[in-house]
Amino acid sequence: MARDGLILGTVTFMLSLVTALVSVGITPAEAARKRSEAKMEVGSMTQPYAGLWVTADGEIRHELLPNGRYVEARGDVEKAIEGRYMILGDHIEYRDDTGSTANGDFKDGILYHAGMVLYRRDSV
Template sequence: MRRLVLAASLCAALADSALAEETMSNHPYVGLWVTADGRIRHELLPNGRYDEARGSRRSAYQGRYVVTGNHIDYWDDTGFTADGDFIDGVLHHAGMILYRQQ
């Protein structure tokens, strides 16, 4: 019985994750955000993860993110946290301004 409950819980979690990713794949903020000089690049992935590149350093930081309205919260895999706001189609994050890359 215990295994059955555990398996059912795992299936439910996977279904929730797949639904969340499908929902986020259509979210207007998912995609690549870049500073004007191209040095900092945030890729917001549809699975709720992000990958940040800095200069020639790919995947300098990785973690998860949550968007609530026009606000974004980041949790880096190392434990660092940050946030930002989308204002008029521009991401303002930690003193940086990032623009949507098409």
Template sequence: MKTDTDYTGMWVTRDGYIRHHLLPGGRYDEARGNRQSAYQGSYTITGNHIDYVDDTGFTADGDFRNGILYHAGMILYREGKS
């Protein structure tokens, strides 16, 4: 069975423009292009599903399938694995 810590680390789009850093303890930091910490907030993982709530209250979700994160129309790969 996977745990939240199986998914911690950096997840990036193939072009590297979007970067989700899933931190231990349920926090994330998202960078976009040259904008570091564009979004920050919390996340929870249930099974292979992730729910995000940024610090402004915006929500989003995604799913991990076969080592890939599918999130809001984007495909993110664990850094170094794309």
């Protein structure tokens, strides 16, 4: 039963990802190429977006780990949300460990995510 939920969640995540790609005009072939590149990027220590991203007030902090996992801190709660992420070009897709999804875009060194603006930081 739990496996069925995991499969359904994965399918739902992939469908939302395909919908996002189609909405920005990426062809299925290009998406497959980008997925392949993304898998290589996420598994690599050279993944260009890995690191700490913080709102200007420091309230929200996203640590994008090089292994494709992320940890979101909110205020004094250091592990408010945890999950995985996938980078496709300058687009990021999040899926937290409860199955919720979100996305964002990197532009000019800034992460725009869910109405928030996050800046790269070396430390909090």
